[in-house]
Amino acid sequence: MSGARTNARLKKSLTKAPNVSDQKKTSASREKRVFKPSAEFQRQANLGSLASYKKLYAESVNSPEKFWGRQAKELLVWRKPFTSVLKWKAPHAKWFGGGKLNVAENCLDRHLGTALENKAAIIFEGEPGDVRTITYKQLSMHVCRLAHVFENMGVVAGDRVAIYLPMVPEAVVAMLACARIGAVHTVIFGGFSSEAIKDRINDCKAKLVITADGGWRRGKIIELKPAVDRALEGTPTVQSVIVLKRTGNEVKMAEGRDVWWHDVWKGGPNTHKAKAFDSEHPLFILYTSGSTGKPKGVLHTSAGYLLGAKMTSHYIFDLKQNDRYFCSADIGWITGHSYVVYGLLSNGSTVFLYEGAPNQPEPDRFWQMIDRHAITILYTAPTAIRAFMRWGDNYVLKHRLDSLRLLGSVGEPISPEAWLWYHKLIGKGRCPIVDTWWQTETGSIMIAPIPGAVPLKPGSASLPFFGIVPKIVDEKGKEVPRGTDGKMIITKPWPSMLRTLWGDDERFQKTYFGDYPGIYFTGDGAKQDKDGYFWISGRVDDVLNISGHRIGTAEVEAALATHPAVAEAAAVGRPDDLKGQALVVFVSIKTGVTADDKLKEDLRAHIGREIGSFAKPDSVRIAPSLPKTRSGKIVRRILKDIAAGRQVTGDTTTLEDISVIAALQTQD
Numbered sequence: 001m002s003g004a005r006t007n008a009r010l011k012k013s014l015t016k017a018p019n020v021s022d023q024k025k026t027s028a029s030r031e032k033r034v035f036k037p038s039a040e041f042q043r044q045a046n047l048g049s050l051a052s053y054k055k056l057y058a059e060s061v062n063s064p065e066k067f068w069g070r071q072a073k074e075l076l077v078w079r080k081p082f083t084s085v086l087k088w089k090a091p092h093a094k095w096f097g098g099g100k101l102n103v104a105e106n107c108l109d110r111h112l113g114t115a116l117e118n119k120a121a122i123i124f125e126g127e128p129g130d131v132r133t134i135t136y137k138q139l140s141m142h143v144c145r146l147a148h149v150f151e152n153m154g155v156v157a158g159d160r161v162a163i164y165l166p167m168v169p170e171a172v173v174a175m176l177a178c179a180r181i182g183a184v185h186t187v188i189f190g191g192f193s194s195e196a197i198k199d200r201i202n203d204c205k206a207k208l209v210i211t212a213d214g215g216w217r218r219g220k221i222i223e224l225k226p227a228v229d230r231a232l233e234g235t236p237t238v239q240s241v242i243v244l245k246r247t248g249n250e251v252k253m254a255e256g257r258d259v260w261w262h263d264v265w266k267g268g269p270n271t272h273k274a275k276a277f278d279s280e281h282p283l284f285i286l287y288t289s290g291s292t293g294k295p296k297g298v299l300h301t302s303a304g305y306l307l308g309a310k311m312t313s314h315y316i317f318d319l320k321q322n323d324r325y326f327c328s329a330d331i332g333w334i335t336g337h338s339y340v341v342y343g344l345l346s347n348g349s350t351v352f353l354y355e356g357a358p359n360q361p362e363p364d365r366f367w368q369m370i371d372r373h374a375i376t377i378l379y380t381a382p383t384a385i386r387a388f389m390r391w392g393d394n395y396v397l398k399h400r401l402d403s404l405r406l407l408g409s410v411g412e413p414i415s416p417e418a419w420l421w422y423h424k425l426i427g428k429g430r431c432p433i434v435d436t437w438w439q440t441e442t443g444s445i446m447i448a449p450i451p452g453a454v455p456l457k458p459g460s461a462s463l464p465f466f467g468i469v470p471k472i473v474d475e476k477g478k479e480v481p482r483g484t485d486g487k488m489i490i491t492k493p494w495p496s497m498l499r500t501l502w503g504d505d506e507r508f509q510k511t512y513f514g515d516y517p518g519i520y521f522t523g524d525g526a527k528q529d530k531d532g533y534f535w536i537s538g539r540v541d542d543v544l545n546i547s548g549h550r551i552g553t554a555e556v557e558a559a560l561a562t563h564p565a566v567a568e569a570a571a572v573g574r575p576d577d578l579k580g581q582a583l584v585v586f587v588s589i590k591t592g593v594t595a596d597d598k599l600k601e602d603l604r605a606h607i608g609r610e611i612g613s614f615a616k617p618d619s620v621r622i623a624p625s626l627p628k629t630r631s632g633k634i635v636r637r638i639l640k641d642i643a644a645g646r647q648v649t650g651d652t653t654t655l656e657d658i659s660v661i662a663a664l665q666t667q668d
């Protein structure tokens with residue numbers, strides 16, 4: 001369906017809504033309405049007034065050590081109390097020094113022997129429709145058993161374990177079993193290719209890999225094991241592979257290296273004495289795309305990360321003991337780490353896990369599941385919301401959705417249009433929407449409305465969380481006036497911030513603390529309105545956000561450079577109705593190579609192999625050369641205009657060969 005038709009239908013449906021009848025504007029900067037929390041929501045909220053938010057926020061930024069020290073003491077279970085709250089020698093932070101704790105114990109053991117013991121920790125629905133409920137007690141037993149398995153395999157604290165699993169409960173079990181023994185997990189999203197797996201494993205020198213015989217997606221089996229097998233041809237550090245049987249798909253097992261999860265699992269003890277680890281003991285590495293080079297291994301450590309994930313979950317999702325919470329993000333992304341696993345389980349919540357695609361078998365799968373499992377909170381991404389809008393309201397209207405009480409959005413800016421649709425069609429005008437801005441690097445949510453306290457403005461992530469001080473500045477680091485676009489920095493350290501990039505502290509310092517010395521630069525552009533609300537516009541660096549997935553243009557270019565037909569390549573984003581941004585690649589080819597559709601398809605497939613199929617470009621354009629300055633620099637500004645179908649603006653007089661513009665413009 002074309003974007004224009006979607007818009008027409010949307011406008012029609014929106015004008016029918018009683019609470020959005022004056023909605024005519026679609027641009028974030030022009031949307032003026034404010035949605036105050038209802039008295040009913042406020043009455044039951046964990047934080048129920050703007051005044052209490054302001055008071056606590058003021059304390060958190062005026063006396064951060066006192067504030068964070070109190071939170072850490074109250075919210076986490078410590079084996080040994082910390083003696084200092086923060087040691088900050090920019091850009092290196094040490095939080096809760098002297099303290100010892102076990103993260104898995106904070107997510108599981110602390111609930112045992114309480115009313116939560118027999119409560120569902122995970123309700124799982126597989127794509128084929130299989131449902132499993134796992135209580136806190138059962139989850140704890142699973143984790144303890146796997147912790148023993150790891151130890152028997154020789155995995156010790158500090159060792160790295162790569163997890164490449166579908167969205168099944170065992171992914172959570174594997175992460176927590178690592179945490180329990182102090183091993184550092186690196187979860188690799190199931191959409192990544194064998195090349196990407198190999199790079200990640202080699203970068204962190206993982207000893208153990210956990211994968212499955214496949215996972216279900218759109219009625220088909222995702223072949224995870226063959227991808228691991230190919231990757232492991234070039235990973236000298238991996239000693240063993242644990243393979244979970246999920247689909248019954250036939251896989252090759254390498255003698256002496258691969259073992260079945262159910263074999264090593266059998267008969268092991270259900271309890272495990274957990275050691276305590278330092279607050280700053282590494283918890284996980286998560287690779288994410290940057291503006292240069294290969295993906296970066298963002299390192300998060302134990303206490304600070306857990307505190308951030310736990311506290312934001314409590315306040316921003318207004319969590320209650322009887323909530324059933326569904327986050328649709330994959331465990332392979334930071335959202336899955338913080339808001340499927342650590343933040344939710346440490347709060348003793350019930351997490352709903354879904355394995356598959358939102359439109360399998362029909363585009364109403366989410367709504368069906370929400371009714372079936374009486375889900376109360378849904379956390380998803382604007383790209384999914386745009387897809388639901390496109391699939392049509394009827395798929396939604398068939399379902400009650402009356403169990404829902406709160407909605408969340410993450411991953412990219414949400415347009416007021418999508419916000420209002422989400423609010424009306426899914427939230428029935430009743431559920432607040434928390435638009436949450438944060439990053440892999442920040443570990444937990446940084447800017448979002450606390451739903452019982454902060455009035456909502458569609459399209460704005462609103463106000464900062466406790467202890468977080470974002471500012472909008474110009475190139476020189478000077479704060480810009482309210483209402484002016486600038487770059488977003490975060491001026492104070494916070495407990496869940498990344499500690500370094502695995503094996504490359506210099507890159508860590510340069511990437512995040514280099515532009516504004518000693519101050520964290522987010523890479524995002526934003527502005528603040530007169531009420532102090534933040535409006536985030538997106539990346540200002542060469543990182544694309546495609547369907548909520550971060551992809552570095554440099555990564556795509558490096559992948560293309562390894563194709564034998566390619567002389568030179570450049571990747572840029574263009575605005576896309578559904579995906580937010582779409583990937584367009586420009587390629588100049590070597591002499592003697594024929595530029596035809598087959599080559600374009602081949603280049604797309606090549607990127608799929610090098611990175612993952614989600615990174616395949618939407619458009620490939622081939623020309624004898626790329627627009628360059630006389631000194632040989634590719635002019636990306638021009639490529640962005642061409643990709644977006646805009647008239648090429650700005651100075652073109654410095655170009656080496658102006659005719660290449662026309663050659664690139666004429667292609668799809």
Ligand code: 6R9
Pocket residue numbers: 288333334335409410411412413414435436437438439440441461522523524536537538539545548549550
């Ligand atoms: C959690 C996550 C981070 C980038 C970030 C920004 C964009 C995320 C957003 C948002 C506007 C929001 N982003 N949430 N932009 N409004 N509510 O997505 O982490 O994958 O590391 O991406 O996503 O551009 O810099 P990650």
